[in-house]
Amino acid sequence: MARVALVTGGTRGIGAAICKALKAAGYSVAANYAGNDAAAAKFTEETGIPTFKWDVSDFAACQAGIAEVTAKLGPVDVLVNNAGITRDGMLHKMSPENWHAVINTNLTSVFNMCRNVIEGMRERNFGRIVNISSINGQKGQMGQTNYSAAKAGEIGFSKALAQEVAKKGITVNAICPGYIATEMVLAVPKEVLEKSIIPQIPVGRLGEAEEIARCVVFLADDAAGFITGSTLAANGGQYLT
Ligand code: NDP
Numbered sequence: 001m002a003r004v005a006l007v008t009g010g011t012r013g014i015g016a017a018i019c020k021a022l023k024a025a026g027y028s029v030a031a032n033y034a035g036n037d038a039a040a041a042k043f044t045e046e047t048g049i050p051t052f053k054w055d056v057s058d059f060a061a062c063q064a065g066i067a068e069v070t071a072k073l074g075p076v077d078v079l080v081n082n083a084g085i086t087r088d089g090m091l092h093k094m095s096p097e098n099w100h101a102v103i104n105t106n107l108t109s110v111f112n113m114c115r116n117v118i119e120g121m122r123e124r125n126f127g128r129i130v131n132i133s134s135i136n137g138q139k140g141q142m143g144q145t146n147y148s149a150a151k152a153g154e155i156g157f158s159k160a161l162a163q164e165v166a167k168k169g170i171t172v173n174a175i176c177p178g179y180i181a182t183e184m185v186l187a188v189p190k191e192v193l194e195k196s197i198i199p200q201i202p203v204g205r206l207g208e209a210e211e212i213a214r215c216v217v218f219l220a221d222d223a224a225g226f227i228t229g230s231t232l233a234a235n236g237g238q239y240l241t
Pocket of ligand 1: 008009010011012013014015032033034035036037039054055056057082083084085105132133134135176177178179180181182183184185
């Protein structure tokens, strides 16, 4: 039986690349998404990967969604917490709504999802959890106190849970992508990308979603059991820890 992988925010951008790479590696893959039905339908048409719609910031919705995935594909062996949003703004102008939206979608979602798969993984003595954090959670980014806090939180969460479940055959790791060419980044004006962002990246280009997907496939592998609590930077040399 193929191992089952669930990817949140799996229908677009980095998540879609992760789903495709896991499928190519032999996993039975489920892609969650929030509300863009057209993108989800196009994704399933292109990949054959089933999609499941729920809001990862809602605990009860995660519980129900994971139950649905389990009923259709089997228990979740690999969980990739990838869903994320930005609501940028300087702190002195940031609304409480934009603070909470980013914390809830990027960080509380990781609790919601992990809490609802962890008991099954413990019982089966196997699990792989990969949290997609960000370079901006490592170095901080002006205009992103909410996002930087959420992404740094994902790293701390991963390290803590990794220790809790290490003896149960479950690994928990974080990946910190730098600037990746997805809709989230390509929404930045071209001039800003070319004049101020790309020059900060030693490899001289944006990353590709597939380059993050390769990291996930590596960490999800049965043979990656000794790698846990780690933070894998994939940022073109932009920030070295
Ligand atoms: P995209 O905006 O391209 O895609 C986001 C995905 O997340 C979509 O599938 C979206 O669903 C889903 N999503 C958003 N909110 C929710 C929610 N509440 N519940 C369920 N699903 C949700 O993002 P990227 O591919 O650019 O980013 C993916 C991850 O990588 C994020 O965590 C991001 O922070 C991180 N990252 C991205 C970088 C980049 O350069 N792009 C750099 C570093 C980190 P729908 O289509 O329905 O809206």
